[in-house]
Amino acid sequence: MRKTTPTALPSTNLACSRRGFLKLSGISAVGMGSMMFLAGCGPAAQETDDAGSTADDTAAATSFGSDGMLRVGMEAAYAPYNWQVSEESEFTMPIENVSGAYADGYDVQVAKLIAEEFDLDPVAVKLDFSGLIDALNSGQIDIICAGMSVDPERAESADFSNSYIDDDIVMITTEDSPYVNATTFADIAGATVLGQAATMYDTVIDQIPDVTHATPAETVPLVVENLANGRCDIITYSMLSVPKLIEQYPNFVELQMEEKFEGSAMPDNAAIVKGSDAEIMDRINAVIDGIPEDERQDMWNACMDRQPA
Template identity: 25%
Template sequence: MKKICLFSFLFALMVLLAACGSSGSDEGNASGEEGDGKVYKVGIDTTYPPFEFQEGDEYKGIDVDLIRAIAEDQGFEIQLEAMDFSGIIPAMQAGELDIAIAGMSITDERKEKVDFSDPYFEAGLSLVVADGNSEITSLEDLKGKTVAVKKGTTGATFAQENKDKYGYEIVQVNDSTSMFQEVGNGTADALIEDYPVISYAIAESDLKLQVVGDRLNGDNYGIAVLKGENDELLKKINDGLASLKESGKYDEILNTYLGEQ
């Protein structure tokens, strides 16, 4: 009788331990990516401060801090992949990236290839000339001039769409630094860049450039995933972004790089 009771006790104990182990495993899966250990590859462009830049071996910036905070909030892992901005969407289409966060404006053209998160930053384009240049104050002053733009950006698209209307020529470069140099050394007369990016660059570096006139447009940045392929991941990104805004972490990240807004 005692042996039967002992056996029953041990059997019940084993069942209890197994149940506890199963519960712990489910909880771990809920905080990770469905328990498959997948690491999402995130495309960034490190020539785009204050949103993305590199100091030594470390990636920094609004976009970098934001996607890391979203991943932590939603319980998934990421791996940052730095590349030229113009190559980010093609890399997503080739299956080399899962997410893109690179100061990417939400446009109808890009929506044909990617799905965007809720907007996370209101930007807008600005016209920029060499410091001390008083001849160019608006698009109307660009007739016969040369405008530098960065390939694949909304600035490049805007410049192309308005080229005939205002009568200027376009020179395209691969990164922001080269674009700034085109105007700084007099090779180009003006450039078109996102307002927060050029304002930060002028404030932080001795670029000898100045923003002129009003914003050329208004647009919003979004986080992208490949169109029609990652609805669940996009939901996590949106949920994480909403959580960061509610907790105040979003404002904390922006204030780190842009000061009090």
């Protein structure tokens, strides 16, 4: 994800360190007890939109932060990557299109560092995950920081940064499930497996032979709710978010699979308009690469602790 240089971009330093936020879970309010989920760390991944090199794209690419604002596209509903709160704090940024609301989360912390590098004021723009790349290419937002992973299709439509956190896909069942001791795909033959719509959590299920691929649920909380209510046998889930999930659902168990999904690694990449000035992406990557691994983990952990219950 990249964008073309806007008007003279200020050359500020990249103060990279900041906040603790990356831990291991993500659960959002679902049904009766509210809990946090992660929505798309990858989900990373969801949304494939073909954007050619049009005049509109060129205009968007040249307007990165041109009005002094960095508009950051995200769902604001995908904890711990991003979520919405009603009170401002040192960890938040305003949500431009939701009055009186603020965004927090791991993506938000990284976006704030990027905004600082460009001397811009960061604001979140709350959008459906599936519409983020369209919004980027239409100039509605300057950058995507939304638990989105680069993949070949997305890379045709936007320029993507280096990863600022890495996740993978695991499978979760219940402790009384007949599949609880499964270690290979053959061991879960006959199971009904559910993932989140428009994400890799759904598409990887096609790699498992002889299972029922359930109609995907729209959100992670709904995926979890389906397993909790016995409407499926197994769900696909974020590796980083498992500890928090099991804290909320003590009867859930992660399958200890020897057989892994292919291509399921889910980096969290920022995106800007395709064909943007290389200097913009270079500076974004310098910010990202300047965040030490231990600080990334601290950021994740803090977000996991801070996310809505």
